[in-house]
Amino acid sequence: RTDNDIGIGIQSGTRINIGLKTGTWIGIEGVTETDMERRTEVGIENRADIDTVTDREADIEKAVAAARRAFHRKSEWRQLTASARGRLLHRFADLIERDAEYLSTLETTDNGMLYAMSRLMMQGIAGTVRYAAGLADKVHGDTIPSDFEGFTYTLRQPVGVCGLILPWNGPMSMFVSKVATALAAGCTMVVKPAEQTPLTALALAALLAEAGVPRGVVNVVNGYGPTAGAALTHHPHVAKVSFTGSLEVGKIIQQAAGASNLKRVTLELGGKSPLVICDDADLNVAVPYAAEGVFAHQGQVCVAASRLFVQSKIYDEFVKRAVEYAKNRKVGNPFTEGNQNGPQVDEEMMNKVLGYIEKGKAEGAKLLTGGQRIGTTGYYLEPTVFADVTDNMTIAKEEIFGPVQSILKFETLDEVIDRANDTNYGLAAGIFTTNVQTALQFSNLVEAGIVWVNNYFTFEPRIPFGGFKDSGLGRENGLEGIQQYLETKTVNIAVPKLT
Numbered sequence: 001r002t003d004n005d006i007g008i009g010i011q012s013g014t015r016i017n018i019g020l021k022t023g024t025w026i027g028i029e030g031v032t033e034t035d036m037e038r039r040t041e042v043g044i045e046n047r048a049d050i051d052t053v054t055d056r057e058a059d060i061e062k063a064v065a066a067a068r069r070a071f072h073r074k075s076e077w078r079q080l081t082a083s084a085r086g087r088l089l090h091r092f093a094d095l096i097e098r099d100a101e102y103l104s105t106l107e108t109t110d111n112g113m114l115y116a117m118s119r120l121m122m123q124g125i126a127g128t129v130r131y132a133a134g135l136a137d138k139v140h141g142d143t144i145p146s147d148f149e150g151f152t153y154t155l156r157q158p159v160g161v162c163g164l165i166l167p168w169n170g171p172m173s174m175f176v177s178k179v180a181t182a183l184a185a186g187c188t189m190v191v192k193p194a195e196q197t198p199l200t201a202l203a204l205a206a207l208l209a210e211a212g213v214p215r216g217v218v219n220v221v222n223g224y225g226p227t228a229g230a231a232l233t234h235h236p237h238v239a240k241v242s243f244t245g246s247l248e249v250g251k252i253i254q255q256a257a258g259a260s261n262l263k264r265v266t267l268e269l270g271g272k273s274p275l276v277i278c279d280d281a282d283l284n285v286a287v288p289y290a291a292e293g294v295f296a297h298q299g300q301v302c303v304a305a306s307r308l309f310v311q312s313k314i315y316d317e318f319v320k321r322a323v324e325y326a327k328n329r330k331v332g333n334p335f336t337e338g339n340q341n342g343p344q345v346d347e348e349m350m351n352k353v354l355g356y357i358e359k360g361k362a363e364g365a366k367l368l369t370g371g372q373r374i375g376t377t378g379y380y381l382e383p384t385v386f387a388d389v390t391d392n393m394t395i396a397k398e399e400i401f402g403p404v405q406s407i408l409k410f411e412t413l414d415e416v417i418d419r420a421n422d423t424n425y426g427l428a429a430g431i432f433t434t435n436v437q438t439a440l441q442f443s444n445l446v447e448a449g450i451v452w453v454n455n456y457f458t459f460e461p462r463i464p465f466g467g468f469k470d471s472g473l474g475r476e477n478g479l480e481g482i483q484q485y486l487e488t489k490t491v492n493i494a495v496p497k498l499t
């Protein structure tokens with residue numbers, strides 16, 4: 001974000017309009033909670049179809065009640081067939097494609113993501129909705145052979161009202177992967193975006209309304225975690241919470257579920273993902289992938305390749321090239337074409353990253369480039385490379401969430417597998433090698449929810465995503481994703497033998 005002026009207001013109808021006062025305008029400085037409430041309330045008055053309310057716990061109460069009404073067995077939503085839900089989702093995807101430029105502008109304004117990246121992601125975002133649309137009428141149960149005189153079948157039914165809690169780093173992609181899947185399953189929901197990024201969820205909710213999703217099915221409440229978020233996770237009428245965010249809050253959410261109504265919980269949490277570069281890797285491919293793996297989106301990515309293990313024979317050459325790559329990376333206004341890194345999301349996150357850099361230096365890692373804030377306007381950081389990092393250093397253990405590459409040396413595959421697994425996290429992992437046996441051995445043994453071989457960061461709505469260990473619970477996307485929004489019901493019917 002820069003400190004230049006920006007005016008933001010939610011106008012009548014279904015559009016959020018952003019007013020610009022200067023050429024560079026990324027940031028919502030000076031928007032107080034009251035401002036946000038007032039503006040959001042203006043939004044409610046003008047919004048006929050979807051409840052969009054504010055931060056108070058009472059608003060969560062209101063939103064959950066709306067979602068509960070919309071889940072009643074006689075509601076318009078519950079009367080829709082599964083294929084009709086699929087058609088609504090396809091319409092939603094059409095509208096996302098129609099408004100792609102507007103939505104990606106909003107996303108970049110909201111969190112500082114490079115515009116080139118947010119624009120590119122729109123295709124995947126619409127694709128995620130279409131994948132969910134296709135899934136809607138493919139949810140079905142089983143028939144199970146019975147040893148008794150009976151007939152047994154299962155039904156897979158929507159779990160009920162869902163609380164969907166989003167992080168700030170990918171607000172739009174998180175919104176669609178949770179909301180579209182929950183809608184395909186037939187659930188109703190209350191969405192709470194991160195306080196840093198309130199905009200795109202409102203815009204997407206407006207598009208859902210325009211697509212024809214009935215009133216009360218999707219409710220957006222912008223608010224803070226300990227108030228709005230906690231009210232949602234403790235609510236006795238919320239049947240399930242799907243959360244993406246930090247490990248710390250993930251634990252609080254699971255406790256809230258246990259302390260309230262034992263709601264179902266899906267958690268997508270942090271990571272400290274190992275990327276392994278073997279001696280036989282093609283460095284022309286591996287160096288850029290490793291750099292993008294930790295610098296893309298300023299390192300604010302849950303699967304960031306934040307522990308880079310490089311085999312000893314190529315270590316010196318790799319480090320040299322990695323430093324060159326980082327030095328050449330262009331940092332600046334995310335709307336300017338050609339820039340490769342934008343700003344960190346806010347001052348707090350920037351200072352947190354700078355704190356980790358200081359710890360890295362103090363604990364003896366070799367800082368080879370970067371390490372500083374750029375200028376005093378906006379929260380821009382230099383792409384940073386540390387070499388000679390060891391496993392016990394803080395920068396090798398904790399999630400930094402910034403553009404900091406930490407390079408560690410290794411000798412053998414056996415050794416690096418143990419070191420890669422020596423973390424409480426288990427979200428993603430990667431390996432660059434031309435030896436298929438090495439790739440398969442590593443993929444089998446590394447403790448991670450996704451393993452990339454000779455690439456990094458490949459995501460598709462068809463592939464399940466989630467973490468081992470402290471990185472999460474459950475899976476999103478793919479066929480497994482929709483199961484998290486369903487309950488299985490078994491029906492057993494006595495069928496006496498005809499004698």
Ligand code: NAD
Pocket residue numbers: 165166167168169170192193194195223224225226228229230233244245246247249250252253267268269270271301302303399401427467471472
């Ligand atoms: P965060 O945990 O601080 O906040 C996430 C959300 O939780 C926000 O909406 C926040 O308001 C809410 N929240 C905070 N306290 C709460 C409480 N007590 N009860 C209920 N809700 C509460 O995380 P963040 O800083 O927004 O996001 C960064 C983190 O998210 C990183 O750790 C990152 O790795 C992780 N992440 C994981 C994935 C994944 O899919 N595994 C994807 C993106 C981000």
